[in-house]
Amino acid sequence: MTIKEVTEKFNMTNDTLRYYEKVGLIGPVKKNSSGIRDYSDNDLRRIEFIKCMRSAGISIEVLKKYVDLYEKGDSTKLERQHLLEEEQEKLEEKIKTMTDALDKLKYKIELYKTDKLDKYL
Amino acid sequence: MTIKEVTEKFNMTNDTLRYYEKVGLIGPVKKNSSGIRDYSDNDLRRIEFIKCMRSAGISIEVLKKYVDLYEKGDSTKLERQHLLEEEQEKLEEKIKTMTDALDKLKYKIELYKTDKLDKYL
DNA sequence: TATTGACTTAGACTAGACTCTAAATGCTAT
DNA sequence: ATAGCATTTAGAGTCTAGTCTAAGTCAATA
Numbered sequence: 669m670t671i672k673e674v675t676e677k678f679n680m681t682n683d684t685l686r687y688y689e690k691v692g693l694i695g696p697v698k699k700n701s702s703g704i705r706d707y708s709d710n711d712l713r714r715i716e717f718i719k720c721m722r723s724a725g726i727s728i729e730v731l732k733k734y735v736d737l738y739e740k741g742d743s744t745k746l747e748r749q750h751l752l753e754e755e756q757e758k759l760e761e762k763i764k765t766m767t768d769a770l771d772k773l774k775y776k777i778e779l780y781k782t783d784k785l786d787k788y789l
Numbered sequence: 790m791t792i793k794e795v796t797e798k799f800n801m802t803n804d805t806l807r808y809y810e811k812v813g814l815i816g817p818v819k820k821n822s823s824g825i826r827d828y829s830d831n832d833l834r835r836i837e838f839i840k841c842m843r844s845a846g847i848s849i850e851v852l853k854k855y856v857d858l859y860e861k862g863d864s865t866k867l868e869r870q871h872l873l874e875e876e877q878e879k880l881e882e883k884i885k886t887m888t889d890a891l892d893k894l895k896y897k898i899e900l901y902k903t904d905k906l907d908k909y910l
Numbered sequence: 911t912a913t914t915g916a917c918t919t920a921g922a923c924t925a926g927a928c929t930c931t932a933a934a935t936g937c938t939a940t
Numbered sequence: 941a942t943a944g945c946a947t948t949t950a951g952a953g954t955c956t957a958g959t960c961t962a963a964g965t966c967a968a969t970a
Contacts, residue, residue, distance in 0.1 A: 682946095702935080702937090826918090
């Protein structure tokens, strides 16, 4: 699959794809005889995972660490699990923070709708 | 209230407080005869709101827009309401995105725990 | 009175994650 | 075979949201 097709499939730019490859999140992607990338199913699987985790705000640094552990083989399984568990906790906290903010936002909007706004921001 | 007390109350740095003031999110904060900031209750209320919205990822640009509308007076009420409603939608989407990612993360962790991990990242 | 520590400013710097540029090469359609 | 679009690289530039630095002022204390 060409880079163009990948960008369309996952709705991301080719710059981002090459950037992820450069920092080692994916690939190195196989290239054909004239040097053009040909993404494998495995590459696509990774990109999907990475994209999903990035959209949740997990940093490239953490993802890189996970990928590196994966590359080291089975002996890193437990460490990988712990890394994911830590990220799970962080993510749960973030969702909670955002849900709290959402509630406040909704409350404020309700004040606007019912014209019960006080004098404060 | 001094800047120090505010940083402690809201657990943020004085740099951030002065930065928010510089870009017009709060204040200008009243200063005493020797030029030192004395935050009012109103300032504190704003800081709390701003901090909460920032923690949910709402950009400084958007918050600045909201503050500017507020400063313009009652005639901007409807516009402010719409702005908040837009942010509410964005926030709900973000929370959904993150919840989806969290589910995938949990599933993956479950694979680790039950040793049912496949050969992929 | 001298020092210490909090506060002030303007402005430079940083981190993270892209995003863009330039220059070269490749592919495809006319 | 040539126009025109896609792809490649290395490396520079951008954006957001702070964070840090330097140089200075001020109040309280030893």
